[in-house]
Amino acid sequence: MALSTKPLSGMRQRLPGEFRVEKYVTDTLSLCSVQAGFEEYDGPVVEPFALFAAKSGGELAGKQSYCFTDRGGREVILRPEMTPSLARMVAAQGELQLPVRWYSMPLCYRYERPQRGRVREFLQYNLDILGSESLAAELEVILVLQGIMNLFRAPASIYRIGWSSRRFMADALARCGVDQSTRAAVFSAIDKRDKMKGEVWTELLADACASSTIADKVASLVSAGSLSDPWLMDLMQGSSTFDEIVKFNGLLEDVGVTSAVFSPGVVRGLDYYTGIVFELVDTGGENNRSLCGGGRYDDLVGLFGNKKISGVGFGLGVLTLTLFLETYSLIPDSVKKAAPAEVYIAVLSPDEIASAGSLAIFFRRDGIRVMMDVSGKKLGKQYSEAERYGISSVVTVGPDEVETGLYRMKTLSDGVVFTGSPEELSRRLR
């Protein structure tokens, strides 16, 4: 029986044209990271299950995970996210001078039902600062995120960076009357707000709260539109957690990150966030799809028995971002249509293969991208091949050229022919 020509559902396969688009996106993400002094790292795809069971939250390490027992009897998982591995790497480096600024482009895995923008194997860009408790760290990672959107030329009208604080929300919820025993359920309900219809959500929230009075207050809190909302200011009087978010809001305003908007409904699903949390959402379409989520985590590095090291960072799905960019036509045509070479070396007959090879070596040493014919087809077909690839020039190698050392180079766009030595051709190509 013939094998299937399809990859497994939800798995990442990229033909060259698709790869170029993905690489344009990941290169841009890398460039923004590097411009802000971040250094790249990577960790294993295969990790101990226990690393994620501890802190990622029930579903990620549970029924949404790829976990199995390896040949040595180890319980392993294909990482569903990067942050626990990052925390481990930082914890292991006793000598590491803090803070560190690191980024990565890991493959991650989640066993979910595949749909548009949601797959099982995906690249997730990660950017983190560890070892700083200053709000400057939150500001810096959001500046990188803003820089990414600027570099992609995304207009302010199509996205928003919504932010809040877990610490603030815990405080605010307590002031609304939510007690310790129901807090997790209320957080979880708030996290689901954008994923369901209003009335369904109201019901979910009512179920999570101990009374309808409390549920009403929580609903008011979540829909508070600004930090100067009188009801909110009254609720948070004398609160240091409120002072912190007011201060952070001032920083964002002073730096001019107008796309960042205080959004008390933003709590993020991952269990380890403790302070400021934020997400990037697409606001141009019907759906407020989240492109990226992040925040501050205080207790992750401590899991490895070290002293506490606070971190702040975010993860961004490369595919989700790519679909967003494609929706708004923000992937340049030049990326999709890039030619794989500057010159095509056409070979008249098998007798000239070695000479063509020598010419290819010569041009490549000069930094020119050269596609040498390997098809053995007739000359006309070789020219068509070059044209199909968008390669602008073709040099023909036949017995006359080998004998004289002079080669004909044709520019396909205008048909102009130039004849010269390899040195002269190379100079013209560069």
Add this chain to the structure above:
Amino acid sequence: MALSTKPLSGMRQRLPGEFRVEKYVTDTLSLCSVQAGFEEYDGPVVEPFALFAAKSGGELAGKQSYCFTDRGGREVILRPEMTPSLARMVAAQGELQLPVRWYSMPLCYRYERPQRGRVREFLQYNLDILGSESLAAELEVILVLQGIMNLFRAPASIYRIGWSSRRFMADALARCGVDQSTRAAVFSAIDKRDKMKGEVWTELLADACASSTIADKVASLVSAGSLSDPWLMDLMQGSSTFDEIVKFNGLLEDVGVTSAVFSPGVVRGLDYYTGIVFELVDTGGENNRSLCGGGRYDDLVGLFGNKKISGVGFGLGVLTLTLFLETYSLIPDSVKKAAPAEVYIAVLSPDEIASAGSLAIFFRRDGIRVMMDVSGKKLGKQYSEAERYGISSVVTVGPDEVETGLYRMKTLSDGVVFTGSPEELSRRLR
């Protein structure tokens, strides 16, 4: 109990300094591929087990594999190599114009006992041409391999590209008296020649052959040093498979790839090779470690029910190559010591965080790599941080600078101070 700070044995973890070295290697490999008109692609890490059971050879899909049953009941494997996925991708593209020239940098997995240069999770560079039956395709992939060694400035004395042909060897073995029933065992014995002591190998070969006369002939064949060896020429009289390798040898000589040496002992382990096979070996040390292996495979794409498409390519372990380059001091110091930014923005107090952020945005827009302080430490410590990173300039942001709009920039190497507006500083930095 605290979690372990170590990754699982044999898994790939890269701190920024290690990552830079690896990236220098992979970037160089990519550059050589792109210069020869190859396009990058990628496939899934998680693949159907059946894809590899068919053709990779017993051990790779068997006891050396990471395979498991996923939550949907599928028998899956973490790919041990790339070529079967590549063949599937080409088979699926009915419209694809052949030949294609593709390369990739996949993560692959093998459950082996970890040791120096052999790990369980590794990057393996792959370069292939599919859809050409011309020897120009073999020549082109070997030219890329040679170009890689040149770009790394590896002297000819430390490596060799050994090559032979499976087709030729099948023919030659038959002429030595090896029959169909023992051929696989003899191939397997030949493949192990470089991995064991002479007398042990002689015994292994004798066991595989039907008689000691045959074993002696096979031993002579494998140690034949050149294509003009009289015994070999006599053995292969009138053989078209011999003609083919003589022709290929001529191509290599004419192009001047002197590192490529006919080596009848090279057969490569993978089951799918059918024609020319080759490997790159380290000849400078005591061990002839194989850095790369490749060859022509005729029947791989046909597994998917399509018409036969012949391919030729090779795989090269990034870690093995990196260790080789490090052994011979071929990784430039500048790679190991690269500074993560051109300028460090020191922040006098939390009151200047927003102003520092604005200045960072300004410089980054001009393409300058900027590390902004997020530590909140005293100024002296911020200067030390910049120095430790090798960042050449520090700009200080304090209340005076914010008020006047004029900033002090110090060059750490000579202590020279320049004061100016952001525009002036930016011009000086570029």
